[in-house]
Amino acid sequence: MDMDKLDKTPMYQYIMNDIKRKIAVGELKPHDSLPTQIELAKAYNTSEITSRRALSDLVQEGFVYRIRGKGSFVQENPASAGSQSIRVIYLAHRNYEVNLFNHPFFTDMFEGIKEVCKENGIDFYLWDMGDDYELPDDPQAGIILLTSKDDFDLTRLTSWQEENRHIITVHFYYPHLGIPYVIVDNLTGGYLATQHLLSLGHRRIGVILTGGSIVDLNQEFSLRLQGYRLALSQHQIPFDSDLIAVMNGNLERADMGDEGFRKLMELSDPPTAVFATSDYKAIGALNAARDLGLKVPDDISIMGYDDVKISEYIYPRLSTVNQNTRKLGERAAEILLDLKANNNRLVKDEIVPTLILRDSTAAVSLKPTVK
Template sequence: METEKLDKTPMYQYIMNDIKRRIESGELNPHDPLPTQIELAKEYGTSEITSRRALSDLVQEGYVYRIRGKGSFIQEKAPAGGPKPIRTVFFAHKNHEIGAFSHPFFSDMFVGIKEVCEENGIGFHMWDIGEDYRLPDDPHAGIVLLTTTAHNSFDLARLTEWQREGRRIVTVHFYYPHLGIPYVIVDNLTGGYLATQHLLSLGHRRIGVILTGRSIMEVNQEFSLRLQGYRLALSQHQLPFDPELVAFMDAEHESVEMGSAGFRQLMALADPPTAIFATSDYKAIGAMNAAREMGLRVPDEISILGYDDVEVSELMYPSLSTVNQNTKKLGERAAEILLFELKDDGGGGLIKDEIVPTLVPRDSTGPAPDRQTEG
């Protein structure tokens, strides 16, 4: 520390002033890392409570930003007359049913966004754009945008309009690379691959899929990618793709009933599968119910694997093997891109990130039964 504290300025304020001086002198540059609060406390001979307050107030004043798990960094100063820093982040959606946000895909994402915002003194709220596509009045707000609805009726022309207005937007769940809008998504192809590879590693060669959609040509983006991951895993084991092993369930919302119907359809085949990849936990639970009603033991006679890792999946009997989408990390990255990575001039190329899901093996999947012929 180059300067000494000679007046009665509170120590937290003294630390702030010294860091500001080092920024103005060029000793600290944009995106340079700062010492941890423990290191700052030692450097200035004070308590961690004091150094924590100094860092928090520097965040509030826009001098410093924080990235979870990485530390505190010097904020890039906006040019005079340029856009103001983001002080509020909104999760914007169009008429989405509020009850759907209790699903872990969203609830975990909200936790991730909220934690990054709180660490940086940023407000976080939800916002329904409604039929008139009205964004918050604050033109400097950051927008985490969900474009999907039950009927996929989002007017994509609005995205172009918002771009022209200079709105700071990152999309989640679905993405539009041709528009150059930053996005964060879960890698559903890898998720489908991990699920199928798990079943293949247990010796299964006849693996059925219960998929949401009307047909292979009418499946939305996320389920189409999960199916691609399924096909990729099969191809790596020199197994042909058999269309009759895909049960399409046409519905607007995931349900247990879809899984039950899909399971019965697949088990009615002349050569039924020995394992089922239900592309959501709700469908997987329905499949487990149908298996029990048909007198089939899980996993001894049929293995069942879901997708989403909803809270009740671990409580099922047997506990449900599934794929966790890691959407808390998705939320963290969406907030970090808005707060720290967007360029006001639009330069630097498309900002994007794909979150890799995690396989969660439990008791509903096991070795292929002897009745199966090895392929």
């Protein structure tokens, strides 16, 4: 080691001072990789707890940034570190119902954000902006913004940009404003669900969506429908609007799936498989199928979306799509903490969902469907 340790200097502080000195004299340059906490502990003959604290405090002071799975790196402009570093991240929403946050889309996302914040020694909180669109009174705070479907005032986004607030959006996005965003790739999710059913030999696949009509869908359901249509087109199967059941509602409910499933089964040529674009609707479809005397998956296959916890335990266990929102939360926090994300350019990422195959889908049955 190049420095003489002062007896009264805590070891974590000594490591920090040594790394700061190396940055100052140019031994460590911007974006250079730092040793791992294990390597630092060995180099300074100390514990991993001590080296971990040294790295976390260097991140908090703005001298170092971390990239998950890759390591710790020297900041671009550490000379101005400290006053400009993000010390807290808020997930800001506007009047979201508290019970909505129990959905795995949110709970998994929160876990991802929390993990990155913990690694970087910063705090994480939820923040309700309320009717006044009030953000935390901290211009250096990182904001992961969760906008609403219908009534969010987009002029607020522009004003926050002018204030140089550190903002990234999740779930919904606005590329024309140049605001960084991370979203789940709903088009791919819809494609994966449909392609799975096609691979089982199904050619008439019904879809249960949420919206006002087939042309009045929100961003996520519209993209899932696009994925459905893309999968059909790749198999040269014409799109049939009769196979689309659109249910109106503000929240996903089982009764929407029940009603949508019954409408599809009333067709003169009903589907052999149904893709319900949420697990709650899929559970309603399962209930309706049982009531109509149909066996799942022998008579008809049912596919869900979201991978809510109960989908693993209902009978039959529900095939579905996991949105990987823990990774969405991780990436949103990482982008906020990465200086490159604050250079007035559009930074974006799309998280690819994962197909979860269970018992509610099977090869198409040659038996006639019971009406």
